[in-house]
Amino acid sequence: MSTARYDYIEVSKALNMLAEQARLSIDAVELDIESSIGFIAAENVFSPIDLPPFDRSAVDGYAVCSEVVSSASPNNPVPLKLISYSDKLPSCDYAVQISTGVRMPLGADAVVMLEDAYREGDTVYILRSVPKYGNVSRKGEDIKEGEIVIEKGAIIRPVHVAVLSALGITRIKVFRKVRIGLVSTGSEVMPPQQGIEVYKKGMILDSTAILLRSALSMFRFIEVNWYGFVKDCEEEIKSVAEKALKENDIVIFTGGTGPGNTDKTFKAVSSISNDLKILSRGLAIRPGRPTTILVINGKPVFLLSGFPVAAYIALHEIVLRFIYTALGIKEQPLIEVPVRLSKRVFGSVGYDTYIRAKVTKCGDELCAEPLFLHGSGVLRSLLEANSLIVVPRNVEGYEKGERIWVKLL
Amino acid sequence: MSTARYDYIEVSKALNMLAEQARLSIDAVELDIESSIGFIAAENVFSPIDLPPFDRSAVDGYAVCSEVVSSASPNNPVPLKLISYSDKLPSCDYAVQISTGVRMPLGADAVVMLEDAYREGDTVYILRSVPKYGNVSRKGEDIKEGEIVIEKGAIIRPVHVAVLSALGITRIKVFRKVRIGLVSTGSEVMPPQQGIEVYKKGMILDSTAILLRSALSMFRFIEVNWYGFVKDCEEEIKSVAEKALKENDIVIFTGGTGPGNTDKTFKAVSSISNDLKILSRGLAIRPGRPTTILVINGKPVFLLSGFPVAAYIALHEIVLRFIYTALGIKEQPLIEVPVRLSKRVFGSVGYDTYIRAKVTKCGDELCAEPLFLHGSGVLRSLLEANSLIVVPRNVEGYEKGERIWVKLL
Numbered sequence: 001m002s003t004a005r006y007d008y009i010e011v012s013k014a015l016n017m018l019a020e021q022a023r024l025s026i027d028a029v030e031l032d033i034e035s036s037i038g039f040i041a042a043e044n045v046f047s048p049i050d051l052p053p054f055d056r057s058a059v060d061g062y063a064v065c066s067e068v069v070s071s072a073s074p075n076n077p078v079p080l081k082l083i084s085y086s087d088k089l090p091s092c093d094y095a096v097q098i099s100t101g102v103r104m105p106l107g108a109d110a111v112v113m114l115e116d117a118y119r120e121g122d123t124v125y126i127l128r129s130v131p132k133y134g135n136v137s138r139k140g141e142d143i144k145e146g147e148i149v150i151e152k153g154a155i156i157r158p159v160h161v162a163v164l165s166a167l168g169i170t171r172i173k174v175f176r177k178v179r180i181g182l183v184s185t186g187s188e189v190m191p192p193q194q195g196i197e198v199y200k201k202g203m204i205l206d207s208t209a210i211l212l213r214s215a216l217s218m219f220r221f222i223e224v225n226w227y228g229f230v231k232d233c234e235e236e237i238k239s240v241a242e243k244a245l246k247e248n249d250i251v252i253f254t255g256g257t258g259p260g261n262t263d264k265t266f267k268a269v270s271s272i273s274n275d276l277k278i279l280s281r282g283l284a285i286r287p288g289r290p291t292t293i294l295v296i297n298g299k300p301v302f303l304l305s306g307f308p309v310a311a312y313i314a315l316h317e318i319v320l321r322f323i324y325t326a327l328g329i330k331e332q333p334l335i336e337v338p339v340r341l342s343k344r345v346f347g348s349v350g351y352d353t354y355i356r357a358k359v360t361k362c363g364d365e366l367c368a369e370p371l372f373l374h375g376s377g378v379l380r381s382l383l384e385a386n387s388l389i390v391v392p393r394n395v396e397g398y399e400k401g402e403r404i405w406v407k408l409l
Numbered sequence: 410m411s412t413a414r415y416d417y418i419e420v421s422k423a424l425n426m427l428a429e430q431a432r433l434s435i436d437a438v439e440l441d442i443e444s445s446i447g448f449i450a451a452e453n454v455f456s457p458i459d460l461p462p463f464d465r466s467a468v469d470g471y472a473v474c475s476e477v478v479s480s481a482s483p484n485n486p487v488p489l490k491l492i493s494y495s496d497k498l499p500s501c502d503y504a505v506q507i508s509t510g511v512r513m514p515l516g517a518d519a520v521v522m523l524e525d526a527y528r529e530g531d532t533v534y535i536l537r538s539v540p541k542y543g544n545v546s547r548k549g550e551d552i553k554e555g556e557i558v559i560e561k562g563a564i565i566r567p568v569h570v571a572v573l574s575a576l577g578i579t580r581i582k583v584f585r586k587v588r589i590g591l592v593s594t595g596s597e598v599m600p601p602q603q604g605i606e607v608y609k610k611g612m613i614l615d616s617t618a619i620l621l622r623s624a625l626s627m628f629r630f631i632e633v634n635w636y637g638f639v640k641d642c643e644e645e646i647k648s649v650a651e652k653a654l655k656e657n658d659i660v661i662f663t664g665g666t667g668p669g670n671t672d673k674t675f676k677a678v679s680s681i682s683n684d685l686k687i688l689s690r691g692l693a694i695r696p697g698r699p700t701t702i703l704v705i706n707g708k709p710v711f712l713l714s715g716f717p718v719a720a721y722i723a724l725h726e727i728v729l730r731f732i733y734t735a736l737g738i739k740e741q742p743l744i745e746v747p748v749r750l751s752k753r754v755f756g757s758v759g760y761d762t763y764i765r766a767k768v769t770k771c772g773d774e775l776c777a778e779p780l781f782l783h784g785s786g787v788l789r790s791l792l793e794a795n796s797l798i799v800v801p802r803n804v805e806g807y808e809k810g811e812r813i814w815v816k817l818l
Binding site (some may be wrong): 033034037048049051052053054099100101102103141142143149158159160161162163164165166167168169170188191192193194195196199200202204205206207208210211213214215217218306308312335336337338361364365366378379380382383403405408 | 442443446457458460462463509510511512550551552558567568569570571572573574575576577578579597600601602603604605608609611613614615616617619620622623624626627715717721744745746747770773774775787788789791792812814817
């Protein structure tokens with residue numbers, strides 16, 4: 001009897017086991033700030049200064065003593081002696097011309113905007129009162145010296161880079177790219193260059209490996225190393241697995257995870273080292289059930305389904321979530337939003353069920369339309385979907401009109 | 410009197426004028442599918458075949474005639490003669506061994522899963538009935554021949570690439586990168602390499618240009634060309650403007666947009682050609698008000714604020730939305746989600762007001778906490794924010810607890 005029985009474990013349990021038993025040793029490297037976008041901060045970054053570093057004008061105008069213009073109005077213009085920019089106000093009888101961002105002259109405590117005054121020769125008539133510190137950016141009001149501006153584990157965004165630049169910090173320590181080796185197994189899988197004729201010969205053009213490769217390429221902190229299409233030959237798979245494991249932090253295989261006679265991947269991969277832990281031979285998720293998780297020589301090895309949707313979901317729910325946890329990344333790989341469900345959906349007893357859905361605006365909320373396209377090989381469901389509904393294993397389903405959370409793709 | 414009066418126009422009006430008067434002539438180029446991610450499809454792509462191209466097994470198992478196993482159960486196993494894979498079922502007395510993804514043998518109309526049968530020699534005992542087409546992926550059920558798989562204007566995602574691969578399509582026509590020239594003006598702005606000492610000399614380290622450059626670098630369909638920091642010298646600005654306009658589809662200046670005496674950018678830029686249209690000398694948005702929009706030689710030129718937050722908002726609300734419309738991109742640059750407001754916010758009469766906010770999960774919905782950090786130069790507000798609340802010009806504000814839409818950053 002060639003039947004195989006798997007133990008389907010929960011995602012959270014698999015993630016816990018991975019956190020305990022697998023290693024992700026990623027060194028920190030220093031990058032130029034502009035090249036660091038999308039990388040993960042490997043340390044807290046503190047501000048070396050107050051920003052602004054001094055009180056400065058927030059507008060183009062006239063620096064004055066606020067108290068002497070307190071009664072100013074169009075009907076009661078207050079005349080002041082005007083001088084061009086200087087770092088000191090001679091006395092409260094004067095106004096100093098000042099541009100946006102420029103340091104406040106000593107003695108001045110507010111700035112009157114250009115349009116609230118008019119000039120006649122060396123005199124400026126103030127037409128409007130201004131409170132103390134009006135139109136002034138106070139020292140440290142933006143960022144204080146010693147304050148954390150980037151937390152370890154943050155994915156660097158453009159605004160981080162802007163802040164670092166303003167603080168004169170031109171390099172930052174980030175984790176080097178996580179190296180993921182990707183191998184496609186299955187003698188029937190061909191690269192797209194082979195053309196649609198291969199279908200007539202009972203073979204198929206790849207969509208799974210290219211989907212995983214492309215999806216991983218969206219993360220700048222990941223480097224994908226592609227080991228090509230390997231035939232269903234134990235020796236060949238073993239030799240590629242050895243190489244990939246040596247050269248990467250994580251290895252992903254797609255295909256060859258089913259219980260069929262041609263499933264040689266598990267056997268081949270699990271034979272490359274005695275330092276082998278089998279964490280799961282199946283996950284309690286649908287699609288994505290035939291997901292095998294191994295730890296070999298301390299490194300995680302994932303045997304994902306050969307079907308694109310199943311592999312894609314396992315990639316997000318296991319591989320990426322493992323990386324996010326291991327590196328202390330302070331977000332989740334997919335953003336969650338609340339939606340109103342437009343049709344009833346059912347789960348699958350014992351499994352977290354992932355239903356692809358299309359989220360759109362409807363009135364004052366978001367609605368999710370589940371795409372009832374079955375089969376983990378169905379690519380169209382991913383084309384139309386922009387989100388995933390997850391029905392947890394202990395939930396029967398969700399009713400039409402129910403408010404639930406979905407993960408945005 | 411050096412006071413300047415601007416006409417602040419609405420964003421939608423500015424976008425309409427741009428759509429009418431500015432040109433964005435972007436050629437299509439052909440790229441390898443894997444390199445096309447993040448680019449914009451320049452044509453509809455149709456499927457050349459049905460996918461699956463034939464009925465195929467969705468599981469590992471035994472291909473059978475469904476009607477002969479209709480009474481099968483563990484108590485009533487149905488014996489069939491087993492043969493290894495063949496493209497034809499000799500008769501309904503037979504079962505053909507079949508792997509996932511393999512073409513169904515002629516005469517078989519369903520597949521019994523491995524675990525629902527057991528073998529004894531050349532006989533397989535079926536333990537469970539299976540409906541017609543059970544465990545079979547029907548020809549064309551995923552994608553039909555002639556169906557559009559990628560629409561013109563779509564931003565290419567990993568799943569598009571996977572579908573193209575499965576269809577044997579290895580190259581795709583996309584719009585070449587939109588070239589954006591970026592110039593920073595203002596003699597006081599220094600690159601971060603100059604270090605924090607410049608603040609003591611009354612100068613500032615750049616945060617705006619690097620923010621715009623970094624933000625634009627997130628879009629793979631955009632190429633940013635950086636023209637450096639230009640002093641407040643009309644001749645110099647003019648010469649850089651001429652070069653940038655020649656070499657790009659769009660030019661952005663930051664700084665030099667205020668009404669101050671040192672504002673030479675507008676004068677310099679508007680003098681480079683007689684083919685000049687001044688669409689706006691101010692936008693009815695806050696921050697972002699000092700946004701000048703010109704069309705020179707048919708190309709859009711944006712003079713954005715020198716303040717990072719103001720420039721960043723104008724970049725998203727005007728520059729990017731213009732590009733999205735001009736190229737027919739079928740999304741918006743920022744995703745909108747509904748939230749519950751945790752504090753009252755006020756708009757500004759006559760202006761669309763952008764309030765930075767932090768969106769978090771709270772109970773079964775998302776909540777937005779407005780960050781009351783004033784000043785368009787305040788970088789910290791962007792560090793903490795992950796979204797923007799927009800209070801339209803004709804709305805006074807929103808109440809605490811009100812449900813509103815925010816744009817995710």
